[in-house]
Amino acid sequence: MVVIDFTFKEKLDRLIGGELHSYCYQCGACVGDCPAAKYSKQFNPRKIMLMAQMGMKEKLVCKDSIVWECTNCYNCYERCPQDVRPVEVIVALKNMITEEGLEPDDVKKIVDSVKKNGRTVDISNLVNRRRTELGLKPLEEIPLELIKKIFSDYPEEKDK
Amino acid sequence: MKEVLKYAPFFGCMISAKYPQFEAAVRKTLKNLGVELVDLDGYTCCPDPIYFKSSDKRFWLTVAARNLCIAEQAGLDMVTCCSGCTATFSETVHNLHEDSKLKEDINRRLKKFGMEYKGDVRVRHIVTVLRDDIGLDRVKESVKIPLSGLSVALHYGCHLLKPSKVMNVEDPDHPELLELLFKAIGAEPRTHTDHLLCCGKACQNSDMPANMVHDIMTGIEKLEAECMGLICPTCFDEFDLGQIRLKRIFGKKFEIPVFYYFQLLGIAQGMTVDEMGLHLHKIKAKDLFERFAVTKTS
Numbered sequence: 001m002v003v004i005d006f007t008f009k010e011k012l013d014r015l016i017g018g019e020l021h022s023y024c025y026q027c028g029a030c031v032g033d034c035p036a037a038k039y040s041k042q043f044n045p046r047k048i049m050l051m052a053q054m055g056m057k058e059k060l061v062c063k064d065s066i067v068w069e070c071t072n073c074y075n076c077y078e079r080c081p082q083d084v085r086p087v088e089v090i091v092a093l094k095n096m097i098t099e100e101g102l103e104p105d106d107v108k109k110i111v112d113s114v115k116k117n118g119r120t121v122d123i124s125n126l127v128n129r130r131r132t133e134l135g136l137k138p139l140e141e142i143p144l145e146l147i148k149k150i151f152s153d154y155p156e157e158k159d160k
Numbered sequence: 161m162k163e164v165l166k167y168a169p170f171f172g173c174m175i176s177a178k179y180p181q182f183e184a185a186v187r188k189t190l191k192n193l194g195v196e197l198v199d200l201d202g203y204t205c206c207p208d209p210i211y212f213k214s215s216d217k218r219f220w221l222t223v224a225a226r227n228l229c230i231a232e233q234a235g236l237d238m239v240t241c242c243s244g245c246t247a248t249f250s251e252t253v254h255n256l257h258e259d260s261k262l263k264e265d266i267n268r269r270l271k272k273f274g275m276e277y278k279g280d281v282r283v284r285h286i287v288t289v290l291r292d293d294i295g296l297d298r299v300k301e302s303v304k305i306p307l308s309g310l311s312v313a314l315h316y317g318c319h320l321l322k323p324s325k326v327m328n329v330e331d332p333d334h335p336e337l338l339e340l341l342f343k344a345i346g347a348e349p350r351t352h353t354d355h356l357l358c359c360g361k362a363c364q365n366s367d368m369p370a371n372m373v374h375d376i377m378t379g380i381e382k383l384e385a386e387c388m389g390l391i392c393p394t395c396f397d398e399f400d401l402g403q404i405r406l407k408r409i410f411g412k413k414f415e416i417p418v419f420y421y422f423q424l425l426g427i428a429q430g431m432t433v434d435e436m437g438l439h440l441h442k443i444k445a446k447d448l449f450e451r452f453a454v455t456k457t458s
Contacts, residue, residue: 016217035358039368068364072210074322094214104364110211118204121177134184134437142204154219
Protein backbone atom coordinates (compact mmCIF):
# COMPACT_ATOMS: atom_id res chain seq x y z
CA MET A 1 0.00 0.00 0.00
CA VAL A 2 1.26 3.46 -0.86
CA VAL A 3 1.11 5.94 1.99
CA ILE A 4 0.84 9.61 1.12
CA ASP A 5 2.27 12.00 3.69
CA PHE A 6 0.75 15.44 3.19
CA THR A 7 3.23 17.23 5.45
CA PHE A 8 6.23 15.77 3.63
CA LYS A 9 6.11 18.20 0.71
CA GLU A 10 5.94 21.20 3.04
CA LYS A 11 8.94 19.94 4.90
CA LEU A 12 10.91 19.29 1.71
CA ASP A 13 10.02 22.80 0.51
CA ARG A 14 11.69 24.28 3.58
CA LEU A 15 15.06 22.62 2.85
CA ILE A 16 17.61 24.44 0.66
CA GLY A 17 17.01 23.25 -2.90
CA GLY A 18 14.21 20.90 -1.79
CA GLU A 19 11.48 23.27 -2.98
CA LEU A 20 12.66 22.91 -6.59
CA HIS A 21 11.06 19.47 -6.94
CA SER A 22 7.71 21.21 -7.53
CA TYR A 23 8.89 22.48 -10.91
CA CYS A 24 9.50 19.01 -12.34
CA TYR A 25 7.20 18.28 -15.31
CA GLN A 26 8.43 14.71 -15.74
CA CYS A 27 10.20 15.13 -19.09
CA GLY A 28 12.94 12.65 -18.18
CA ALA A 29 15.87 14.72 -19.47
CA CYS A 30 17.62 13.87 -16.20
CA VAL A 31 17.41 10.13 -16.82
CA GLY A 32 19.19 9.85 -20.16
CA ASP A 33 22.56 11.00 -18.88
CA CYS A 34 22.28 9.65 -15.34
CA PRO A 35 25.06 7.14 -14.64
CA ALA A 36 23.20 5.80 -11.62
CA ALA A 37 20.13 5.13 -13.80
CA LYS A 38 22.36 3.33 -16.29
CA TYR A 39 24.11 1.17 -13.72
CA SER A 40 21.21 0.51 -11.35
CA LYS A 41 18.03 -1.44 -12.01
CA GLN A 42 15.95 0.84 -9.84
CA PHE A 43 17.45 4.33 -9.67
CA ASN A 44 15.57 6.93 -11.70
CA PRO A 45 15.76 10.65 -10.86
CA ARG A 46 12.50 11.43 -12.68
CA LYS A 47 10.65 8.88 -10.55
CA ILE A 48 12.27 10.22 -7.39
CA MET A 49 10.98 13.73 -8.27
CA LEU A 50 7.49 12.28 -8.88
CA MET A 51 7.49 10.36 -5.63
CA ALA A 52 8.52 13.57 -3.83
CA GLN A 53 5.70 15.49 -5.50
CA MET A 54 3.20 12.85 -4.49
CA GLY A 55 4.34 12.80 -0.88
CA MET A 56 5.60 9.23 -0.86
CA LYS A 57 7.79 9.87 2.15
CA GLU A 58 8.02 6.26 3.32
CA LYS A 59 9.61 5.19 0.04
CA LEU A 60 12.20 7.96 0.06
CA VAL A 61 13.00 8.74 3.67
CA CYS A 62 13.85 5.29 5.00
CA LYS A 63 16.74 2.97 5.76
CA ASP A 64 18.65 1.99 2.58
CA SER A 65 16.74 4.55 0.53
CA ILE A 66 17.27 4.46 -3.20
CA VAL A 67 18.50 8.08 -3.15
CA TRP A 68 21.93 6.93 -1.91
CA GLU A 69 22.59 5.36 -5.29
CA CYS A 70 22.93 8.87 -6.76
CA THR A 71 26.56 9.39 -7.87
CA ASN A 72 26.40 13.18 -7.41
CA CYS A 73 27.69 13.73 -10.95
CA TYR A 74 25.46 16.77 -11.62
CA ASN A 75 24.41 15.64 -15.10
CA CYS A 76 20.75 16.07 -14.09
CA TYR A 77 21.45 19.60 -12.83
CA GLU A 78 23.06 20.29 -16.20
CA ARG A 79 20.24 18.81 -18.32
CA CYS A 80 17.06 19.87 -16.53
CA PRO A 81 15.12 22.41 -18.63
CA GLN A 82 13.16 23.46 -15.55
CA ASP A 83 16.19 24.08 -13.32
CA VAL A 84 14.86 21.54 -10.83
CA ARG A 85 18.43 20.48 -9.98
CA PRO A 86 17.31 16.94 -9.13
CA VAL A 87 20.61 16.21 -7.38
CA GLU A 88 19.89 19.05 -4.94
CA VAL A 89 16.40 17.69 -4.25
CA ILE A 90 18.07 14.35 -3.60
CA VAL A 91 20.51 16.06 -1.21
CA ALA A 92 17.52 17.59 0.62
CA LEU A 93 16.00 14.10 0.88
CA LYS A 94 19.30 12.80 2.24
CA ASN A 95 19.24 15.61 4.83
CA MET A 96 15.79 14.37 5.92
CA ILE A 97 17.06 10.79 6.12
CA THR A 98 20.04 11.87 8.22
CA GLU A 99 17.82 13.87 10.52
CA GLU A 100 15.97 10.64 11.26
CA GLY A 101 19.30 8.85 11.80
CA LEU A 102 18.73 6.49 8.87
CA GLU A 103 21.79 7.36 6.78
CA PRO A 104 24.25 4.65 5.64
CA ASP A 105 27.11 3.84 8.04
CA ASP A 106 29.76 5.12 5.61
CA VAL A 107 28.14 8.53 5.55
CA LYS A 108 27.89 8.61 9.34
CA LYS A 109 31.54 7.58 9.66
CA ILE A 110 32.88 10.42 7.50
CA VAL A 111 30.65 13.05 9.08
CA ASP A 112 31.71 11.84 12.54
CA SER A 113 35.35 12.14 11.52
CA VAL A 114 34.85 15.77 10.49
CA LYS A 115 33.00 16.47 13.74
CA LYS A 116 35.81 14.86 15.76
CA ASN A 117 38.98 15.92 13.89
CA GLY A 118 37.83 18.66 11.54
CA ARG A 119 38.96 16.45 8.65
CA THR A 120 37.56 13.48 6.74
CA VAL A 121 40.90 11.68 6.99
CA ASP A 122 42.70 11.08 10.31
CA ILE A 123 46.28 12.24 10.62
CA SER A 124 48.46 9.31 11.55
CA ASN A 125 52.23 9.09 12.03
CA LEU A 126 52.36 7.40 8.64
CA VAL A 127 50.74 10.42 6.97
CA ASN A 128 53.26 12.81 8.47
CA ARG A 129 56.21 10.53 7.75
CA ARG A 130 55.10 10.39 4.14
CA ARG A 131 54.69 14.18 4.02
CA THR A 132 58.17 14.71 5.48
CA GLU A 133 59.68 12.32 2.92
CA LEU A 134 58.04 14.36 0.17
CA GLY A 135 59.47 17.59 1.58
CA LEU A 136 56.15 18.78 3.02
CA LYS A 137 55.49 20.17 6.48
CA PRO A 138 53.74 17.72 8.82
CA LEU A 139 50.02 18.33 9.25
CA GLU A 140 48.95 19.76 12.56
CA GLU A 141 45.86 18.73 14.43
CA ILE A 142 42.99 21.16 14.04
CA PRO A 143 42.54 22.77 17.49
CA LEU A 144 39.88 20.97 19.48
CA GLU A 145 38.49 24.30 20.64
CA LEU A 146 37.81 25.36 17.06
CA ILE A 147 36.14 22.08 16.21
CA LYS A 148 33.98 22.38 19.34
CA LYS A 149 33.03 25.93 18.45
CA ILE A 150 32.07 24.97 14.91
CA PHE A 151 29.95 22.03 15.95
CA SER A 152 28.47 23.46 19.15
CA ASP A 153 25.19 24.08 17.34
CA TYR A 154 25.08 20.91 15.25
CA PRO A 155 22.48 19.77 14.45
CA GLU A 156 20.18 22.68 14.91
CA GLU A 157 16.88 23.79 13.39
CA LYS A 158 17.53 21.70 10.32
CA ASP A 159 14.33 22.55 8.56
CA LYS A 160 14.30 26.28 9.14
CA MET B 161 60.82 39.76 -15.13
CA LYS B 162 57.41 38.14 -15.14
CA GLU B 163 54.93 39.09 -12.46
CA VAL B 164 54.66 36.81 -9.44
CA LEU B 165 51.18 35.35 -9.06
CA LYS B 166 49.91 34.88 -5.51
CA TYR B 167 47.16 32.53 -4.36
CA ALA B 168 45.80 31.00 -1.19
CA PRO B 169 45.93 27.23 -1.73
CA PHE B 170 43.38 24.88 -0.24
CA PHE B 171 44.62 21.30 -0.43
CA GLY B 172 41.80 19.62 1.48
CA CYS B 173 41.78 16.41 3.52
CA MET B 174 42.17 13.89 0.77
CA ILE B 175 45.23 15.44 -0.85
CA SER B 176 47.03 16.62 2.28
CA ALA B 177 46.46 13.47 4.32
CA LYS B 178 45.81 10.66 1.87
CA TYR B 179 47.68 11.65 -1.28
CA PRO B 180 50.35 14.15 -0.12
CA GLN B 181 52.35 13.34 -3.27
CA PHE B 182 49.82 15.50 -5.13
CA GLU B 183 50.43 18.41 -2.76
CA ALA B 184 54.19 17.98 -3.20
CA ALA B 185 53.76 17.94 -6.98
CA VAL B 186 51.65 21.10 -6.95
CA ARG B 187 54.03 22.99 -4.66
CA LYS B 188 57.17 21.98 -6.56
CA THR B 189 55.82 22.59 -10.07
CA LEU B 190 54.17 25.91 -9.27
CA LYS B 191 57.47 27.23 -7.95
CA ASN B 192 58.85 26.72 -11.46
CA LEU B 193 55.93 28.69 -12.88
CA GLY B 194 56.53 31.82 -10.84
CA VAL B 195 53.61 31.23 -8.50
CA GLU B 196 53.65 32.02 -4.81
CA LEU B 197 51.33 29.96 -2.63
CA VAL B 198 50.40 31.76 0.57
CA ASP B 199 49.36 29.19 3.19
CA LEU B 200 46.65 30.49 5.48
CA ASP B 201 45.86 29.23 8.97
CA GLY B 202 42.56 28.15 10.41
CA TYR B 203 41.05 25.92 7.73
CA THR B 204 39.04 22.78 8.40
CA CYS B 205 37.63 20.19 5.99
CA CYS B 206 35.92 22.11 3.16
CA PRO B 207 33.54 20.14 4.19
CA ASP B 208 33.12 17.37 1.66
CA PRO B 209 30.36 17.87 -0.91
CA ILE B 210 29.04 14.33 -0.72
CA TYR B 211 28.77 13.01 2.82
CA PHE B 212 28.75 16.20 4.84
CA LYS B 213 26.43 17.97 2.43
CA SER B 214 24.14 14.93 2.57
CA SER B 215 23.92 15.18 6.32
CA ASP B 216 23.07 18.86 6.65
CA LYS B 217 23.31 21.27 3.74
CA ARG B 218 22.90 24.44 5.82
CA PHE B 219 25.68 23.37 8.16
CA TRP B 220 27.82 22.39 5.18
CA LEU B 221 27.40 25.90 3.74
CA THR B 222 28.27 27.46 7.09
CA VAL B 223 31.53 25.56 7.53
CA ALA B 224 32.45 26.19 3.88
CA ALA B 225 31.69 29.91 4.24
CA ARG B 226 33.90 30.03 7.33
CA ASN B 227 36.80 28.62 5.29
CA LEU B 228 36.05 31.04 2.46
CA CYS B 229 36.19 33.98 4.88
CA ILE B 230 39.81 33.11 5.69
CA ALA B 231 40.88 33.54 2.04
CA GLU B 232 38.56 36.52 1.61
CA GLN B 233 40.11 38.32 4.58
CA ALA B 234 43.58 37.70 3.11
CA GLY B 235 42.41 39.25 -0.16
CA LEU B 236 43.57 36.28 -2.20
CA ASP B 237 41.90 33.94 -4.66
CA MET B 238 41.34 30.54 -3.12
CA VAL B 239 42.96 27.90 -5.30
CA THR B 240 41.68 24.37 -4.86
CA CYS B 241 43.54 21.25 -5.95
CA CYS B 242 40.75 18.73 -5.37
CA SER B 243 37.58 18.72 -7.45
CA GLY B 244 35.53 17.94 -4.34
CA CYS B 245 36.77 21.01 -2.45
CA THR B 246 36.21 23.01 -5.65
CA ALA B 247 32.60 21.84 -5.72
CA THR B 248 32.00 22.73 -2.07
CA PHE B 249 33.41 26.24 -2.33
CA SER B 250 32.06 27.09 -5.79
CA GLU B 251 28.60 25.92 -4.82
CA THR B 252 28.75 27.87 -1.58
CA VAL B 253 29.74 31.05 -3.40
CA HIS B 254 26.95 30.43 -5.93
CA ASN B 255 24.28 29.59 -3.33
CA LEU B 256 25.06 32.62 -1.18
CA HIS B 257 25.18 34.90 -4.20
CA GLU B 258 21.87 33.61 -5.49
CA ASP B 259 19.99 33.79 -2.19
CA SER B 260 20.53 36.89 -0.05
CA LYS B 261 18.35 35.55 2.78
CA LEU B 262 20.49 32.45 2.95
CA LYS B 263 23.63 34.58 3.00
CA GLU B 264 22.18 36.58 5.88
CA ASP B 265 21.44 33.41 7.81
CA ILE B 266 24.93 31.99 7.19
CA ASN B 267 26.48 35.28 8.28
CA ARG B 268 24.42 35.18 11.46
CA ARG B 269 25.97 31.76 12.12
CA LEU B 270 29.47 33.06 11.36
CA LYS B 271 29.21 35.79 14.00
CA LYS B 272 30.57 33.52 16.72
CA PHE B 273 33.84 33.35 14.75
CA GLY B 274 33.90 37.14 14.35
CA MET B 275 33.56 36.63 10.62
CA GLU B 276 31.39 37.94 7.83
CA TYR B 277 31.25 36.41 4.37
CA LYS B 278 31.05 39.27 1.90
CA GLY B 279 31.19 37.35 -1.35
CA ASP B 280 34.36 38.91 -2.77
CA VAL B 281 36.47 35.77 -2.75
CA ARG B 282 37.06 33.85 -5.98
CA VAL B 283 37.39 30.09 -5.98
CA ARG B 284 39.41 28.50 -8.73
CA HIS B 285 40.44 24.95 -9.49
CA ILE B 286 44.17 25.03 -9.99
CA VAL B 287 43.98 23.77 -13.58
CA THR B 288 41.96 26.84 -14.52
CA VAL B 289 44.71 28.99 -13.00
CA LEU B 290 47.19 27.22 -15.28
CA ARG B 291 45.01 27.98 -18.28
CA ASP B 292 43.82 31.48 -17.42
CA ASP B 293 46.54 33.16 -15.31
CA ILE B 294 49.82 31.34 -15.78
CA GLY B 295 49.09 30.48 -19.37
CA LEU B 296 49.93 27.37 -21.36
CA ASP B 297 52.97 29.05 -22.91
CA ARG B 298 54.55 29.49 -19.52
CA VAL B 299 53.74 25.85 -18.70
CA LYS B 300 55.45 24.80 -21.96
CA GLU B 301 58.47 26.98 -21.20
CA SER B 302 58.93 25.24 -17.84
CA VAL B 303 59.23 21.83 -19.51
CA LYS B 304 62.76 20.41 -19.70
CA ILE B 305 61.92 16.86 -20.77
CA PRO B 306 58.81 16.74 -22.97
CA LEU B 307 56.91 13.51 -22.35
CA SER B 308 56.77 12.87 -26.09
CA GLY B 309 54.79 9.87 -27.12
CA LEU B 310 53.39 9.14 -23.65
CA SER B 311 49.77 8.30 -24.34
CA VAL B 312 47.53 9.48 -21.54
CA ALA B 313 43.83 8.60 -21.27
CA LEU B 314 42.19 11.73 -19.89
CA HIS B 315 39.53 11.64 -17.23
CA TYR B 316 37.83 14.89 -16.31
CA GLY B 317 35.78 13.88 -13.30
CA CYS B 318 32.45 15.57 -12.59
CA HIS B 319 33.09 18.46 -10.28
CA LEU B 320 35.53 20.51 -12.30
CA LEU B 321 32.92 21.20 -14.98
CA LYS B 322 29.43 20.67 -13.59
CA PRO B 323 27.11 22.37 -12.94
CA SER B 324 28.49 24.61 -15.68
CA LYS B 325 26.65 27.70 -14.50
CA VAL B 326 28.28 27.31 -11.09
CA MET B 327 31.74 26.23 -12.22
CA ASN B 328 32.08 28.43 -15.32
CA VAL B 329 35.07 26.48 -16.60
CA GLU B 330 33.97 25.37 -20.08
CA ASP B 331 31.36 23.30 -21.92
CA PRO B 332 31.09 20.10 -19.84
CA ASP B 333 30.04 18.10 -22.92
CA HIS B 334 33.05 19.12 -25.01
CA PRO B 335 35.84 20.02 -22.62
CA GLU B 336 39.35 20.61 -23.90
CA LEU B 337 41.19 21.93 -20.86
CA LEU B 338 42.95 18.69 -19.95
CA GLU B 339 43.89 18.02 -23.54
CA LEU B 340 45.60 21.40 -23.69
CA LEU B 341 47.39 20.83 -20.40
CA PHE B 342 48.73 17.39 -21.28
CA LYS B 343 49.80 18.59 -24.73
CA ALA B 344 51.72 21.42 -23.07
CA ILE B 345 54.00 18.88 -21.39
CA GLY B 346 54.50 17.00 -24.65
CA ALA B 347 52.24 14.03 -23.84
CA GLU B 348 49.67 12.55 -26.20
CA PRO B 349 46.22 12.99 -24.67
CA ARG B 350 43.73 10.29 -25.66
CA THR B 351 39.95 10.29 -25.38
CA HIS B 352 38.54 7.03 -24.05
CA THR B 353 34.94 5.92 -24.47
CA ASP B 354 33.80 6.90 -20.99
CA HIS B 355 36.03 9.92 -20.47
CA LEU B 356 33.13 11.97 -19.09
CA LEU B 357 31.64 9.21 -16.94
CA CYS B 358 31.49 9.71 -13.18
CA CYS B 359 34.00 7.60 -11.20
CA GLY B 360 31.13 6.43 -9.02
CA LYS B 361 32.85 7.04 -5.70
CA ALA B 362 29.92 8.91 -4.14
CA CYS B 363 27.40 6.18 -4.89
CA GLN B 364 26.43 4.20 -1.78
CA ASN B 365 26.06 0.87 -3.54
CA SER B 366 28.92 -1.56 -3.78
CA ASP B 367 28.26 -2.99 -7.24
CA MET B 368 27.58 0.14 -9.27
CA PRO B 369 30.92 1.95 -8.81
CA ALA B 370 32.82 -1.30 -9.52
CA ASN B 371 30.91 -1.76 -12.78
CA MET B 372 31.49 1.85 -13.75
CA VAL B 373 35.24 1.66 -13.09
CA HIS B 374 35.37 -1.65 -14.93
CA ASP B 375 33.81 -0.05 -18.02
CA ILE B 376 36.12 2.95 -17.84
CA MET B 377 39.23 0.77 -17.53
CA THR B 378 38.08 -1.49 -20.36
CA GLY B 379 37.75 1.56 -22.63
CA ILE B 380 41.27 2.69 -21.74
CA GLU B 381 42.66 -0.78 -22.30
CA LYS B 382 41.07 -0.90 -25.78
CA LEU B 383 42.64 2.44 -26.57
CA GLU B 384 46.03 1.03 -25.56
CA ALA B 385 46.80 4.19 -23.60
CA GLU B 386 49.85 3.78 -21.36
CA CYS B 387 48.39 5.56 -18.39
CA MET B 388 45.53 7.64 -17.10
CA GLY B 389 45.76 11.37 -16.35
CA LEU B 390 43.38 13.26 -14.07
CA ILE B 391 43.00 16.14 -11.64
CA CYS B 392 40.77 14.83 -8.86
CA PRO B 393 41.94 12.76 -5.86
CA THR B 394 38.57 11.05 -5.59
CA CYS B 395 38.74 9.83 -9.18
CA PHE B 396 42.33 8.79 -8.46
CA ASP B 397 41.17 6.73 -5.49
CA GLU B 398 38.56 4.98 -7.61
CA PHE B 399 40.95 4.20 -10.45
CA ASP B 400 44.22 3.41 -8.65
CA LEU B 401 43.03 1.53 -5.58
CA GLY B 402 39.96 0.67 -7.65
CA GLN B 403 41.99 -1.55 -9.96
CA ILE B 404 42.96 -3.72 -7.00
CA ARG B 405 39.26 -3.98 -6.19
CA LEU B 406 38.44 -4.91 -9.79
CA LYS B 407 40.97 -7.72 -9.66
CA ARG B 408 39.20 -9.12 -6.62
CA ILE B 409 35.68 -8.73 -8.01
CA PHE B 410 36.13 -9.57 -11.68
CA GLY B 411 39.46 -11.39 -11.61
CA LYS B 412 40.67 -8.89 -14.20
CA LYS B 413 44.07 -7.22 -13.95
CA PHE B 414 44.29 -3.91 -15.81
CA GLU B 415 47.61 -2.50 -14.53
CA ILE B 416 47.00 1.00 -15.90
CA PRO B 417 49.01 3.54 -13.88
CA VAL B 418 47.05 6.64 -12.88
CA PHE B 419 48.60 10.10 -12.45
CA TYR B 420 47.55 13.46 -11.12
CA TYR B 421 48.41 16.10 -13.73
CA PHE B 422 50.99 17.89 -11.60
CA GLN B 423 53.01 14.70 -11.11
CA LEU B 424 53.55 14.45 -14.86
CA LEU B 425 54.19 18.19 -15.10
CA GLY B 426 56.89 17.72 -12.45
CA ILE B 427 58.54 14.87 -14.34
CA ALA B 428 58.46 16.99 -17.50
CA GLN B 429 60.07 19.82 -15.51
CA GLY B 430 62.92 17.43 -14.70
CA MET B 431 61.94 16.12 -11.29
CA THR B 432 62.32 12.45 -10.42
CA VAL B 433 59.49 9.96 -10.23
CA ASP B 434 60.24 9.55 -6.52
CA GLU B 435 60.01 13.28 -5.89
CA MET B 436 56.59 13.11 -7.52
CA GLY B 437 55.65 10.18 -5.25
CA LEU B 438 54.79 7.71 -7.99
CA HIS B 439 56.08 4.88 -5.79
CA LEU B 440 53.16 5.53 -3.44
CA HIS B 441 50.58 4.50 -6.02
CA LYS B 442 49.00 1.05 -5.97
CA ILE B 443 49.50 0.59 -9.71
CA LYS B 444 53.20 1.09 -10.30
CA ALA B 445 54.58 3.10 -13.19
CA LYS B 446 57.38 0.53 -13.59
CA ASP B 447 59.65 1.59 -16.46
CA LEU B 448 57.15 3.95 -18.06
CA PHE B 449 59.41 6.98 -17.67
CA GLU B 450 62.78 5.42 -18.37
CA ARG B 451 62.67 6.53 -21.98
CA PHE B 452 62.54 10.13 -20.84
CA ALA B 453 65.91 9.72 -19.11
CA VAL B 454 64.33 10.36 -15.74
CA THR B 455 66.29 8.83 -12.90
CA LYS B 456 64.39 6.53 -10.61
CA THR B 457 65.70 7.84 -7.32
CA SER B 458 66.37 11.32 -6.16
